[in-house]
Amino acid sequence: QKEVEQNSGPLSVPEGAIASLNCTYSDRGSQSFFWYRQYSGKSPELIMSIYSNGDKEDGRFTAQLNKASQYVSLLIRDSQPSDSATYLCAVPSSGTYKYIFGTGTRLKVLA
Amino acid sequence: EAGVAQSPRYKIIEKRQSVAFWCNPISGHATLYWYQQILGQGPKLLIQFQNNGVVDDSQLPKDRFSAERLKGVDSTLKIQPAKLEDSAVYLCASTPPGRPYNEQFFGPGTRLTVL
Numbered sequence: 001q002k003e004v005e006q007n008s009g010p011l012s013v014p015e016g017a018i019a020s021l022n023c024t025y026s027d028r029g030s031q032s033f034f035w036y037r038q039y040s041g042k043s044p045e046l047i048m049s050i051y052s053n054g055d056k057e058d059g060r061f062t063a064q065l066n067k068a069s070q071y072v073s074l075l076i077r078d079s080q081p082s083d084s085a086t087y088l089c090a091v092p093s094s095g096t097y098k099y100i101f102g103t104g105t106r107l108k109v110l111a
Numbered sequence: 112e113a114g115v116a117q118s119p120r121y122k123i124i125e126k127r128q129s130v131a132f133w134c135n136p137i138s139g140h141a142t143l144y145w146y147q148q149i150l151g152q153g154p155k156l157l158i159q160f161q162n163n164g165v166v167d168d169s170q171l172p173k174d175r176f177s178a179e180r181l182k183g184v185d186s187t188l189k190i191q192p193a194k195l196e197d198s199a200v201y202l203c204a205s206t207p208p209g210r211p212y213n214e215q216f217f218g219p220g221t222r223l224t225v226l
Contacts, residue, residue, distance in 0.1 A: 008151075043202055044202070046215070097166075097206070098167055099215065103151070103152055
């Protein structure tokens with residue numbers, strides 16, 4: 001059974017700090033990795049995609065991928081109270097577009 | 112969320128009743144997905160369509176769930192009969208053409224409560 005694991009949190013950080021969210025996955029053949037943000041009562045919103053080892057930056061968000069260690073992380077710089085949400089990691093099973101989602105990490109940014 | 116329409120947004124039914132959900136993805140999106148998200152969990156894929164055809168329905172409880180996508184556009188997901196454990200949010204997602212890794216974009220979802 002292919003798995004994607006995340007710490008459920010809550011992860012609490014003060015406003016302006018860096019929030020670091022982690023995700024590990026079991027399928028060594030996975031080639032693409034996605035981070036979704038989900039506000040309470042809303043549907044998931046795609047915020048980052050990463051396909052190659054290393055870092056990918058988009059505004060205040062940085063995704064980091066290490067395929068050898070099978071983890072992907074999301075850094076949020078200058079965290080704002082509006083970043084408070086659940087962050088879902090999604091990893092397609094190798095050879096398919098079937099996403100396996102983690103349970104999500106709840107982030108709370110304290111003003 | 113914008114671009115994928117779902118209805119109804121909320122539905123409350125008694126157990127053993129039937130219910131249907133509707134999804135209209137963004138025009139031109141060939142790939143459509145239905146997910147079930149139980150409170151506190153990540154979404155779980157129920158079924159994936161490519162145009163009219165089913166690509167993956169391995170996690171669809173086929174004794175009670177059915178889905179169809181006529182003409183490769185709209186899709187409906189039906190539950191008959193519903194059980195208490197079917198209470199969840201049902202999410203529809205689609206993939207724009209040309210995306211390198213089939214990024215998925217979700218509709219607003221339908222929240223189902225089974226009493």
